[in-house]
Amino acid sequence: MAAWLEPLHAQARRMGNATLRGLVDDDPARAGDFSLRVGPIHANFARQRMDREALGALLGVAGDMALPVAMRALFDGATVNVSEQRPALHTALRSGLGQGEIATRARGQARAAHERMADSIATLEASEVTDIVNVGIGGSDLGPRLSVDALKDWRTGRFRLHFVGNVDASEAGHVLDGLDPRRTAVVLVSKSFGTQETLLNGAILRDWLGSGDRMHAVSANVAAAVAFGIDPGRVLPMWDWVGGRYSLWSTVGFSIAAAIGMQGFDGFLGGAAEMDAHALESPVEANLPLRHALTAVWNRNILGLPTQAVLPYDQRLALFPAYLQQLVMESLGKSVRTDGSPVATATVPVLWGGAGTNAQHSFFQALHQGTDVVPADFIGVVHPAHGHSGSHAVLLANLLAQSEALANGCADGDPQKAYPGNRPSTVLLLDALTPRSLGALIALYEHSVYLQATMWGINAFDQWGVELGKRIAGDLLPAVSGKGEARDPVTRALLAEIHGHG
Numbered sequence: 001m002a003a004w005l006e007p008l009h010a011q012a013r014r015m016g017n018a019t020l021r022g023l024v025d026d027d028p029a030r031a032g033d034f035s036l037r038v039g040p041i042h043a044n045f046a047r048q049r050m051d052r053e054a055l056g057a058l059l060g061v062a063g064d065m066a067l068p069v070a071m072r073a074l075f076d077g078a079t080v081n082v083s084e085q086r087p088a089l090h091t092a093l094r095s096g097l098g099q100g101e102i103a104t105r106a107r108g109q110a111r112a113a114h115e116r117m118a119d120s121i122a123t124l125e126a127s128e129v130t131d132i133v134n135v136g137i138g139g140s141d142l143g144p145r146l147s148v149d150a151l152k153d154w155r156t157g158r159f160r161l162h163f164v165g166n167v168d169a170s171e172a173g174h175v176l177d178g179l180d181p182r183r184t185a186v187v188l189v190s191k192s193f194g195t196q197e198t199l200l201n202g203a204i205l206r207d208w209l210g211s212g213d214r215m216h217a218v219s220a221n222v223a224a225a226v227a228f229g230i231d232p233g234r235v236l237p238m239w240d241w242v243g244g245r246y247s248l249w250s251t252v253g254f255s256i257a258a259a260i261g262m263q264g265f266d267g268f269l270g271g272a273a274e275m276d277a278h279a280l281e282s283p284v285e286a287n288l289p290l291r292h293a294l295t296a297v298w299n300r301n302i303l304g305l306p307t308q309a310v311l312p313y314d315q316r317l318a319l320f321p322a323y324l325q326q327l328v329m330e331s332l333g334k335s336v337r338t339d340g341s342p343v344a345t346a347t348v349p350v351l352w353g354g355a356g357t358n359a360q361h362s363f364f365q366a367l368h369q370g371t372d373v374v375p376a377d378f379i380g381v382v383h384p385a386h387g388h389s390g391s392h393a394v395l396l397a398n399l400l401a402q403s404e405a406l407a408n409g410c411a412d413g414d415p416q417k418a419y420p421g422n423r424p425s426t427v428l429l430l431d432a433l434t435p436r437s438l439g440a441l442i443a444l445y446e447h448s449v450y451l452q453a454t455m456w457g458i459n460a461f462d463q464w465g466v467e468l469g470k471r472i473a474g475d476l477l478p479a480v481s482g483k484g485e486a487r488d489p490v491t492r493a494l495l496a497e498i499h500g501h502g
Protein backbone atom coordinates (compact mmCIF):
# COMPACT_ATOMS: atom_id res chain seq x y z
CA MET A 1 0.00 0.00 0.00
CA ALA A 2 1.23 3.49 -0.79
CA ALA A 3 2.66 5.13 2.34
CA TRP A 4 0.68 8.34 1.86
CA LEU A 5 -2.56 6.42 2.24
CA GLU A 6 -1.67 5.12 5.72
CA PRO A 7 -2.68 8.22 7.70
CA LEU A 8 -5.91 8.31 5.71
CA HIS A 9 -6.71 4.68 6.52
CA ALA A 10 -5.99 5.55 10.15
CA GLN A 11 -8.58 8.30 9.89
CA ALA A 12 -11.14 5.89 8.48
CA ARG A 13 -10.42 3.45 11.32
CA ARG A 14 -10.82 6.22 13.87
CA MET A 15 -14.15 7.18 12.33
CA GLY A 16 -15.27 3.58 12.71
CA ASN A 17 -18.94 3.22 11.93
CA ALA A 18 -19.69 6.93 11.76
CA THR A 19 -22.65 7.46 9.46
CA LEU A 20 -23.44 10.35 7.18
CA ARG A 21 -26.52 11.09 9.20
CA GLY A 22 -24.49 11.09 12.42
CA LEU A 23 -21.78 13.30 10.90
CA VAL A 24 -24.34 15.91 9.90
CA ASP A 25 -26.33 15.70 13.15
CA ASP A 26 -23.25 15.89 15.38
CA ASP A 27 -21.74 18.88 13.60
CA PRO A 28 -24.44 21.47 12.89
CA ALA A 29 -22.09 23.76 10.98
CA ARG A 30 -20.98 20.96 8.68
CA ALA A 31 -23.81 21.32 6.15
CA GLY A 32 -22.64 24.83 5.32
CA ASP A 33 -18.95 24.52 6.10
CA PHE A 34 -18.39 21.57 3.79
CA SER A 35 -19.18 23.69 0.75
CA LEU A 36 -17.22 25.86 -1.65
CA ARG A 37 -18.18 28.33 -4.35
CA VAL A 38 -16.25 29.22 -7.48
CA GLY A 39 -17.92 31.76 -9.77
CA PRO A 40 -21.17 30.19 -10.95
CA ILE A 41 -20.66 26.83 -9.18
CA HIS A 42 -21.55 25.93 -5.60
CA ALA A 43 -20.34 22.55 -4.35
CA ASN A 44 -21.49 20.79 -1.20
CA PHE A 45 -19.40 17.92 0.19
CA ALA A 46 -21.29 17.52 3.49
CA ARG A 47 -22.56 14.11 2.39
CA GLN A 48 -19.12 12.60 1.92
CA ARG A 49 -18.07 10.09 4.53
CA MET A 50 -15.29 12.06 6.19
CA ASP A 51 -15.34 14.23 9.29
CA ARG A 52 -13.37 17.43 9.81
CA GLU A 53 -10.32 15.59 11.10
CA ALA A 54 -10.27 13.21 8.13
CA LEU A 55 -10.65 16.16 5.78
CA GLY A 56 -7.75 17.84 7.57
CA ALA A 57 -5.64 14.73 7.00
CA LEU A 58 -6.56 14.72 3.31
CA LEU A 59 -5.62 18.37 2.97
CA GLY A 60 -2.36 17.55 4.75
CA VAL A 61 -1.66 14.85 2.17
CA ALA A 62 -2.33 17.38 -0.59
CA GLY A 63 0.30 19.66 0.91
CA ASP A 64 2.78 16.82 1.51
CA MET A 65 2.40 15.66 -2.09
CA ALA A 66 2.98 19.23 -3.27
CA LEU A 67 -0.19 19.24 -5.33
CA PRO A 68 -0.19 23.04 -5.70
CA VAL A 69 3.32 22.76 -7.16
CA ALA A 70 2.09 20.08 -9.58
CA MET A 71 -0.74 22.39 -10.63
CA ARG A 72 1.70 25.18 -11.36
CA ALA A 73 3.84 22.75 -13.38
CA LEU A 74 0.82 21.87 -15.52
CA PHE A 75 0.11 25.51 -16.32
CA ASP A 76 3.75 26.29 -17.05
CA GLY A 77 4.07 23.52 -19.61
CA ALA A 78 6.14 20.95 -17.70
CA THR A 79 6.42 17.61 -19.49
CA VAL A 80 3.51 16.07 -17.59
CA ASN A 81 2.79 13.63 -20.42
CA VAL A 82 5.96 11.69 -19.76
CA SER A 83 5.42 8.73 -22.08
CA GLU A 84 4.99 11.07 -25.03
CA GLN A 85 7.39 13.70 -23.72
CA ARG A 86 4.90 16.57 -23.99
CA PRO A 87 3.26 19.19 -21.88
CA ALA A 88 -0.53 19.24 -21.57
CA LEU A 89 -1.36 22.89 -22.05
CA HIS A 90 -5.14 22.97 -22.36
CA THR A 91 -5.05 25.81 -19.83
CA ALA A 92 -3.11 27.92 -22.37
CA LEU A 93 -6.16 27.74 -24.64
CA ARG A 94 -8.22 29.79 -22.21
CA SER A 95 -6.15 31.56 -19.59
CA GLY A 96 -2.95 33.57 -19.35
CA LEU A 97 -1.68 32.07 -16.13
CA GLY A 98 1.08 29.82 -17.44
CA GLN A 99 4.53 31.29 -17.02
CA GLY A 100 7.63 30.83 -19.11
CA GLU A 101 8.44 30.33 -22.73
CA ILE A 102 6.55 27.10 -23.39
CA ALA A 103 3.22 28.36 -22.06
CA THR A 104 3.67 31.76 -23.70
CA ARG A 105 4.37 30.20 -27.10
CA ALA A 106 1.37 27.90 -26.75
CA ARG A 107 -0.85 30.87 -25.91
CA GLY A 108 0.35 32.71 -29.01
CA GLN A 109 -0.43 29.70 -31.21
CA ALA A 110 -3.82 29.30 -29.57
CA ARG A 111 -4.70 32.97 -30.09
CA ALA A 112 -3.78 32.90 -33.78
CA ALA A 113 -5.80 29.72 -34.37
CA HIS A 114 -8.73 31.18 -32.46
CA GLU A 115 -8.72 34.19 -34.81
CA ARG A 116 -8.60 31.96 -37.85
CA MET A 117 -11.50 29.94 -36.49
CA ALA A 118 -13.49 33.13 -35.97
CA ASP A 119 -12.77 34.12 -39.60
CA SER A 120 -13.85 30.70 -40.90
CA ILE A 121 -17.09 30.88 -38.94
CA ALA A 122 -17.74 34.44 -40.12
CA THR A 123 -17.24 33.30 -43.71
CA LEU A 124 -19.70 30.45 -43.19
CA GLU A 125 -22.16 32.83 -41.56
CA ALA A 126 -22.01 35.04 -44.62
CA SER A 127 -22.59 32.04 -46.90
CA GLU A 128 -25.68 30.01 -47.74
CA VAL A 129 -24.66 27.22 -45.38
CA THR A 130 -27.41 26.19 -42.99
CA ASP A 131 -25.97 22.99 -41.51
CA ILE A 132 -22.57 22.00 -40.17
CA VAL A 133 -21.51 18.39 -39.63
CA ASN A 134 -18.72 17.68 -37.14
CA VAL A 135 -16.92 14.48 -38.11
CA GLY A 136 -14.68 13.15 -35.36
CA ILE A 137 -14.52 10.63 -32.53
CA GLY A 138 -13.35 10.52 -28.91
CA GLY A 139 -11.94 13.88 -27.93
CA SER A 140 -12.79 15.22 -31.37
CA ASP A 141 -16.46 14.47 -30.79
CA LEU A 142 -17.52 14.14 -27.15
CA GLY A 143 -16.69 17.64 -25.94
CA PRO A 144 -18.20 19.46 -28.93
CA ARG A 145 -21.23 17.14 -28.92
CA LEU A 146 -21.81 17.71 -25.20
CA SER A 147 -21.32 21.47 -25.37
CA VAL A 148 -23.50 22.05 -28.42
CA ASP A 149 -26.24 20.01 -26.77
CA ALA A 150 -25.83 21.53 -23.31
CA LEU A 151 -25.82 25.10 -24.63
CA LYS A 152 -28.84 24.74 -26.87
CA ASP A 153 -30.45 27.72 -25.15
CA TRP A 154 -27.45 29.81 -26.17
CA ARG A 155 -27.38 28.93 -29.84
CA THR A 156 -27.46 31.84 -32.23
CA GLY A 157 -29.71 29.78 -34.49
CA ARG A 158 -27.57 30.54 -37.53
CA PHE A 159 -26.62 26.88 -38.11
CA ARG A 160 -27.98 23.48 -37.29
CA LEU A 161 -25.19 21.30 -35.90
CA HIS A 162 -24.77 17.56 -36.50
CA PHE A 163 -22.26 14.97 -35.35
CA VAL A 164 -20.89 11.87 -37.01
CA GLY A 165 -18.52 9.75 -34.90
CA ASN A 166 -19.11 6.05 -35.27
CA VAL A 167 -17.58 4.06 -38.09
CA ASP A 168 -21.01 2.44 -38.23
CA ALA A 169 -22.04 4.23 -41.41
CA SER A 170 -25.65 4.19 -40.36
CA GLU A 171 -24.86 7.24 -38.22
CA ALA A 172 -23.55 9.19 -41.23
CA GLY A 173 -26.48 7.95 -43.29
CA HIS A 174 -29.05 9.10 -40.77
CA VAL A 175 -27.37 12.45 -40.20
CA LEU A 176 -27.11 13.19 -43.93
CA ASP A 177 -30.65 12.12 -44.56
CA GLY A 178 -32.52 15.35 -45.21
CA LEU A 179 -29.44 17.57 -45.48
CA ASP A 180 -28.67 19.48 -48.65
CA PRO A 181 -25.02 19.11 -49.72
CA ARG A 182 -25.05 22.59 -51.24
CA ARG A 183 -25.99 24.12 -47.91
CA THR A 184 -23.92 21.91 -45.63
CA ALA A 185 -20.36 22.45 -44.39
CA VAL A 186 -18.30 19.66 -42.90
CA VAL A 187 -15.58 20.02 -40.30
CA LEU A 188 -13.33 17.01 -40.04
CA VAL A 189 -11.80 17.03 -36.59
CA SER A 190 -8.87 14.76 -35.89
CA LYS A 191 -5.80 15.67 -33.92
CA SER A 192 -3.79 12.89 -35.55
CA PHE A 193 -5.66 12.82 -38.84
CA GLY A 194 -4.97 9.11 -38.68
CA THR A 195 -8.11 7.88 -36.94
CA GLN A 196 -9.72 5.21 -39.07
CA GLU A 197 -13.31 6.03 -38.18
CA THR A 198 -12.91 9.72 -38.93
CA LEU A 199 -11.09 9.16 -42.21
CA LEU A 200 -13.76 6.74 -43.42
CA ASN A 201 -16.61 9.03 -42.40
CA GLY A 202 -14.69 11.96 -43.83
CA ALA A 203 -14.48 10.19 -47.18
CA ILE A 204 -18.22 9.49 -47.10
CA LEU A 205 -18.90 13.16 -46.39
CA ARG A 206 -16.39 14.34 -49.01
CA ASP A 207 -18.12 12.24 -51.66
CA TRP A 208 -21.53 13.36 -50.50
CA LEU A 209 -20.56 17.05 -50.60
CA GLY A 210 -19.24 16.63 -54.13
CA SER A 211 -17.00 19.65 -53.68
CA GLY A 212 -14.17 20.51 -51.32
CA ASP A 213 -15.43 24.08 -50.98
CA ARG A 214 -17.30 23.48 -47.79
CA MET A 215 -14.90 20.97 -46.28
CA HIS A 216 -12.96 22.21 -43.24
CA ALA A 217 -10.54 20.39 -40.97
CA VAL A 218 -9.01 20.76 -37.55
CA SER A 219 -5.80 18.85 -37.01
CA ALA A 220 -2.30 18.84 -35.59
CA ASN A 221 -1.35 16.99 -38.78
CA VAL A 222 -2.04 19.70 -41.36
CA ALA A 223 -0.13 17.87 -44.09
CA ALA A 224 -2.39 14.82 -43.80
CA ALA A 225 -5.51 16.98 -43.91
CA VAL A 226 -4.26 18.67 -47.05
CA ALA A 227 -3.36 15.30 -48.58
CA PHE A 228 -6.93 14.21 -47.85
CA GLY A 229 -8.06 16.96 -50.17
CA ILE A 230 -8.85 19.83 -47.86
CA ASP A 231 -7.76 23.28 -48.93
CA PRO A 232 -4.88 24.43 -46.67
CA GLY A 233 -6.78 27.67 -46.06
CA ARG A 234 -9.54 25.64 -44.44
CA VAL A 235 -7.32 23.53 -42.18
CA LEU A 236 -7.22 24.96 -38.68
CA PRO A 237 -4.30 23.91 -36.51
CA MET A 238 -4.16 22.26 -33.13
CA TRP A 239 -1.03 20.92 -31.48
CA ASP A 240 0.54 17.95 -29.78
CA TRP A 241 0.61 19.93 -26.53
CA VAL A 242 -3.13 19.55 -26.08
CA GLY A 243 -4.63 16.15 -25.36
CA GLY A 244 -7.63 15.11 -27.47
CA ARG A 245 -9.95 14.81 -24.48
CA TYR A 246 -8.82 18.24 -23.24
CA SER A 247 -9.11 19.92 -26.63
CA LEU A 248 -12.63 21.34 -26.86
CA TRP A 249 -11.22 24.77 -25.92
CA SER A 250 -9.15 24.81 -29.10
CA THR A 251 -10.22 24.86 -32.75
CA VAL A 252 -11.68 21.43 -31.95
CA GLY A 253 -14.50 23.53 -30.50
CA PHE A 254 -15.33 24.77 -34.02
CA SER A 255 -18.86 23.39 -33.86
CA ILE A 256 -19.41 24.89 -30.40
CA ALA A 257 -18.34 28.32 -31.66
CA ALA A 258 -20.50 27.90 -34.75
CA ALA A 259 -23.47 27.01 -32.56
CA ILE A 260 -23.23 29.70 -29.88
CA GLY A 261 -21.19 32.33 -31.75
CA MET A 262 -17.67 33.50 -30.97
CA GLN A 263 -18.91 35.65 -28.11
CA GLY A 264 -20.57 32.66 -26.51
CA PHE A 265 -17.45 30.56 -27.11
CA ASP A 266 -15.32 33.22 -25.45
CA GLY A 267 -17.69 33.09 -22.47
CA PHE A 268 -17.15 29.33 -22.37
CA LEU A 269 -13.37 29.84 -22.35
CA GLY A 270 -13.83 32.55 -19.72
CA GLY A 271 -15.67 30.17 -17.38
CA ALA A 272 -12.84 27.66 -17.68
CA ALA A 273 -10.29 30.45 -17.12
CA GLU A 274 -12.10 31.38 -13.91
CA MET A 275 -11.76 27.79 -12.69
CA ASP A 276 -8.10 27.80 -13.79
CA ALA A 277 -7.33 30.86 -11.70
CA HIS A 278 -9.11 29.33 -8.73
CA ALA A 279 -7.38 25.94 -9.14
CA LEU A 280 -3.97 27.57 -9.38
CA GLU A 281 -4.27 30.30 -6.82
CA SER A 282 -6.63 29.30 -4.03
CA PRO A 283 -5.29 27.63 -0.88
CA VAL A 284 -5.71 23.88 -0.46
CA GLU A 285 -8.56 24.17 2.03
CA ALA A 286 -10.63 26.37 -0.31
CA ASN A 287 -9.69 24.75 -3.60
CA LEU A 288 -12.67 23.15 -5.33
CA PRO A 289 -10.93 20.90 -7.89
CA LEU A 290 -8.58 19.75 -5.14
CA ARG A 291 -11.46 18.97 -2.77
CA HIS A 292 -13.17 17.08 -5.58
CA ALA A 293 -10.00 15.09 -6.28
CA LEU A 294 -9.36 14.34 -2.60
CA THR A 295 -12.95 13.14 -2.27
CA ALA A 296 -12.49 10.85 -5.25
CA VAL A 297 -9.29 9.40 -3.79
CA TRP A 298 -10.92 8.96 -0.38
CA ASN A 299 -13.84 7.10 -1.91
CA ARG A 300 -11.68 4.97 -4.18
CA ASN A 301 -8.69 4.17 -2.01
CA ILE A 302 -9.92 4.48 1.57
CA LEU A 303 -13.56 3.42 1.29
CA GLY A 304 -12.75 1.04 -1.59
CA LEU A 305 -15.67 2.11 -3.76
CA PRO A 306 -15.17 0.79 -7.30
CA THR A 307 -17.45 3.04 -9.33
CA GLN A 308 -18.54 6.68 -9.47
CA ALA A 309 -21.87 7.91 -10.74
CA VAL A 310 -22.47 11.32 -12.33
CA LEU A 311 -26.10 12.40 -12.20
CA PRO A 312 -26.94 15.66 -13.93
CA TYR A 313 -30.44 16.83 -13.05
CA ASP A 314 -30.75 18.75 -16.28
CA GLN A 315 -31.63 17.16 -19.58
CA ARG A 316 -29.23 19.49 -21.37
CA LEU A 317 -26.38 17.80 -19.50
CA ALA A 318 -27.51 14.29 -20.43
CA LEU A 319 -24.28 13.74 -22.42
CA PHE A 320 -22.07 14.83 -19.53
CA PRO A 321 -21.52 11.30 -18.14
CA ALA A 322 -20.44 10.09 -21.60
CA TYR A 323 -18.08 13.04 -21.91
CA LEU A 324 -16.63 12.35 -18.46
CA GLN A 325 -16.16 8.68 -19.24
CA GLN A 326 -13.46 9.65 -21.70
CA LEU A 327 -12.00 12.43 -19.57
CA VAL A 328 -11.82 10.31 -16.43
CA MET A 329 -11.38 6.77 -17.68
CA GLU A 330 -8.88 7.48 -20.47
CA SER A 331 -6.92 9.76 -18.17
CA LEU A 332 -6.94 7.63 -15.03
CA GLY A 333 -7.35 4.10 -16.41
CA LYS A 334 -3.71 3.19 -15.72
CA SER A 335 -2.02 0.46 -13.71
CA VAL A 336 1.55 1.68 -13.90
CA ARG A 337 3.12 4.85 -12.65
CA THR A 338 4.88 7.33 -14.90
CA ASP A 339 8.17 5.47 -14.29
CA GLY A 340 6.65 2.17 -15.41
CA SER A 341 6.40 0.61 -11.95
CA PRO A 342 3.08 -0.89 -10.89
CA VAL A 343 0.76 1.39 -8.95
CA ALA A 344 0.44 0.62 -5.26
CA THR A 345 -3.17 1.77 -5.09
CA ALA A 346 -6.40 1.26 -6.97
CA THR A 347 -6.80 3.94 -9.62
CA VAL A 348 -9.70 4.80 -11.91
CA PRO A 349 -13.22 4.01 -10.76
CA VAL A 350 -15.71 2.96 -13.40
CA LEU A 351 -17.56 6.17 -14.18
CA TRP A 352 -21.15 5.97 -15.25
CA GLY A 353 -24.39 7.83 -14.87
CA GLY A 354 -27.30 9.48 -16.57
CA ALA A 355 -29.68 12.38 -16.33
CA GLY A 356 -32.21 12.68 -13.55
CA THR A 357 -35.05 12.31 -13.13
CA ASN A 358 -35.05 9.65 -15.91
CA ALA A 359 -32.30 7.65 -14.22
CA GLN A 360 -34.42 7.40 -11.07
CA HIS A 361 -36.71 5.18 -13.11
CA SER A 362 -33.90 2.93 -14.30
CA PHE A 363 -30.78 2.34 -12.21
CA PHE A 364 -31.45 4.24 -8.97
CA GLN A 365 -32.85 1.10 -7.39
CA ALA A 366 -29.30 -0.26 -7.39
CA LEU A 367 -27.93 2.97 -5.93
CA HIS A 368 -30.32 2.71 -2.99
CA GLN A 369 -30.39 -1.02 -2.25
CA GLY A 370 -27.65 -2.69 -4.29
CA THR A 371 -24.74 -4.39 -2.52
CA ASP A 372 -22.17 -1.92 -3.89
CA VAL A 373 -22.07 1.61 -2.55
CA VAL A 374 -21.81 4.04 -5.47
CA PRO A 375 -20.66 7.57 -4.68
CA ALA A 376 -22.46 10.10 -6.84
CA ASP A 377 -21.97 13.62 -8.11
CA PHE A 378 -25.37 15.27 -8.41
CA ILE A 379 -25.35 18.28 -10.73
CA GLY A 380 -28.23 20.72 -10.58
CA VAL A 381 -29.03 24.04 -12.20
CA VAL A 382 -30.72 26.66 -10.03
CA HIS A 383 -32.25 28.88 -12.72
CA PRO A 384 -33.70 27.09 -15.74
CA ALA A 385 -33.88 28.66 -19.19
CA HIS A 386 -37.62 28.02 -19.43
CA GLY A 387 -40.60 29.46 -17.63
CA HIS A 388 -42.08 26.26 -16.22
CA SER A 389 -41.21 26.92 -12.61
CA GLY A 390 -43.45 24.12 -11.39
CA SER A 391 -41.54 21.50 -13.36
CA HIS A 392 -38.24 22.95 -12.30
CA ALA A 393 -39.24 22.81 -8.64
CA VAL A 394 -40.05 19.12 -9.07
CA LEU A 395 -36.68 18.53 -10.76
CA LEU A 396 -34.76 20.21 -7.93
CA ALA A 397 -36.88 18.51 -5.26
CA ASN A 398 -35.98 15.17 -6.79
CA LEU A 399 -32.27 15.96 -6.86
CA LEU A 400 -32.30 17.02 -3.22
CA ALA A 401 -34.46 14.05 -2.24
CA GLN A 402 -32.21 11.48 -3.87
CA SER A 403 -29.04 12.80 -2.25
CA GLU A 404 -30.86 12.86 1.09
CA ALA A 405 -32.33 9.36 0.69
CA LEU A 406 -28.95 7.90 -0.28
CA ALA A 407 -27.30 9.49 2.75
CA ASN A 408 -29.93 8.96 5.41
CA GLY A 409 -31.62 5.78 4.29
CA CYS A 410 -34.75 4.59 6.04
CA ALA A 411 -35.28 1.78 8.50
CA ASP A 412 -38.18 -0.58 7.93
CA GLY A 413 -39.35 -3.71 9.67
CA ASP A 414 -39.57 -5.32 6.25
CA PRO A 415 -36.02 -5.85 4.96
CA GLN A 416 -37.25 -5.54 1.35
CA LYS A 417 -38.28 -2.00 2.10
CA ALA A 418 -35.34 -0.88 4.22
CA TYR A 419 -32.77 1.58 2.84
CA PRO A 420 -29.29 1.24 4.33
CA GLY A 421 -28.33 4.85 3.65
CA ASN A 422 -24.79 6.07 4.34
CA ARG A 423 -24.24 6.35 0.59
CA PRO A 424 -22.10 9.38 -0.20
CA SER A 425 -22.76 12.12 -2.73
CA THR A 426 -21.56 15.57 -3.67
CA VAL A 427 -24.01 18.18 -4.91
CA LEU A 428 -22.82 20.68 -7.51
CA LEU A 429 -25.21 23.55 -8.19
CA LEU A 430 -24.77 25.78 -11.21
CA ASP A 431 -26.48 29.17 -10.95
CA ALA A 432 -27.67 28.66 -14.54
CA LEU A 433 -26.45 26.60 -17.46
CA THR A 434 -24.47 29.13 -19.48
CA PRO A 435 -21.32 28.99 -21.59
CA ARG A 436 -19.47 30.35 -18.56
CA SER A 437 -20.80 27.81 -16.06
CA LEU A 438 -20.34 24.88 -18.44
CA GLY A 439 -16.75 25.99 -19.07
CA ALA A 440 -16.13 26.19 -15.33
CA LEU A 441 -17.75 22.80 -14.71
CA ILE A 442 -15.67 21.00 -17.32
CA ALA A 443 -12.47 22.69 -16.13
CA LEU A 444 -13.32 21.63 -12.57
CA TYR A 445 -13.36 17.97 -13.64
CA GLU A 446 -10.21 18.38 -15.77
CA HIS A 447 -8.26 19.71 -12.80
CA SER A 448 -9.69 17.11 -10.46
CA VAL A 449 -8.57 14.38 -12.85
CA TYR A 450 -5.05 15.81 -13.07
CA LEU A 451 -4.77 16.02 -9.29
CA GLN A 452 -5.97 12.43 -8.85
CA ALA A 453 -3.41 11.30 -11.42
CA THR A 454 -0.70 13.21 -9.58
CA MET A 455 -1.60 11.52 -6.30
CA TRP A 456 -1.54 8.11 -7.95
CA GLY A 457 1.68 8.89 -9.81
CA ILE A 458 0.15 8.08 -13.19
CA ASN A 459 0.10 9.95 -16.50
CA ALA A 460 -3.30 11.55 -17.13
CA PHE A 461 -2.44 12.47 -20.68
CA ASP A 462 -1.63 9.30 -22.59
CA GLN A 463 -3.89 6.38 -23.57
CA TRP A 464 -1.73 3.47 -24.72
CA GLY A 465 -4.48 1.07 -23.71
CA VAL A 466 -6.55 1.92 -26.77
CA GLU A 467 -3.90 0.87 -29.27
CA LEU A 468 -3.92 -2.94 -29.07
CA GLY A 469 -7.54 -3.29 -30.15
CA LYS A 470 -6.94 -0.94 -33.09
CA ARG A 471 -3.93 -3.02 -34.17
CA ILE A 472 -5.82 -6.31 -33.96
CA ALA A 473 -8.75 -4.79 -35.86
CA GLY A 474 -6.30 -3.82 -38.61
CA ASP A 475 -4.89 -7.35 -38.69
CA LEU A 476 -8.38 -8.88 -38.77
CA LEU A 477 -9.75 -6.73 -41.54
CA PRO A 478 -8.70 -9.09 -44.37
CA ALA A 479 -10.23 -12.07 -42.53
CA VAL A 480 -13.48 -10.18 -41.93
CA SER A 481 -13.55 -9.34 -45.64
CA GLY A 482 -13.16 -13.06 -46.43
CA LYS A 483 -9.55 -12.78 -47.58
CA GLY A 484 -7.69 -14.55 -44.85
CA GLU A 485 -7.80 -16.50 -41.61
CA ALA A 486 -7.86 -15.23 -38.07
CA ARG A 487 -5.23 -16.70 -35.75
CA ASP A 488 -7.32 -16.69 -32.58
CA PRO A 489 -9.64 -19.74 -32.41
CA VAL A 490 -12.56 -17.90 -30.82
CA THR A 491 -12.32 -15.10 -33.38
CA ARG A 492 -12.15 -17.78 -36.10
CA ALA A 493 -15.33 -19.40 -34.80
CA LEU A 494 -17.09 -16.05 -34.69
CA LEU A 495 -15.96 -15.24 -38.21
CA ALA A 496 -17.34 -18.57 -39.40
CA GLU A 497 -20.66 -17.55 -37.90
CA ILE A 498 -20.51 -14.10 -39.53
CA HIS A 499 -19.56 -15.54 -42.90
CA GLY A 500 -22.15 -18.27 -42.57
CA HIS A 501 -24.74 -15.54 -42.65
CA GLY A 502 -22.98 -13.77 -45.54
Ligand SMILES: O=P(O)(O)OC[C@H]1O[C@H](O)[C@H](O)[C@@H](O)[C@@H]1O
Nearest residue numbers: 138139140190191192195244466
Ligand atom coordinates in the same frame (compact mmCIF):
# COMPACT_ATOMS: atom_id res chain seq x y z
O1 LIG B 1 -8.54 13.39 -32.77
P1 LIG B 1 -8.07 12.04 -33.22
O2 LIG B 1 -6.58 12.01 -33.46
O3 LIG B 1 -8.84 11.57 -34.41
O4 LIG B 1 -8.31 11.03 -32.04
C1 LIG B 1 -9.58 10.68 -31.62
C2 LIG B 1 -9.53 9.80 -30.39
O5 LIG B 1 -8.99 8.54 -30.70
C3 LIG B 1 -7.98 7.92 -29.94
O6 LIG B 1 -8.01 6.55 -30.14
C4 LIG B 1 -7.98 8.22 -28.48
O7 LIG B 1 -8.38 7.13 -27.69
C5 LIG B 1 -8.76 9.44 -28.09
O8 LIG B 1 -8.12 10.02 -26.98
C6 LIG B 1 -8.85 10.43 -29.21
O9 LIG B 1 -9.54 11.58 -28.77
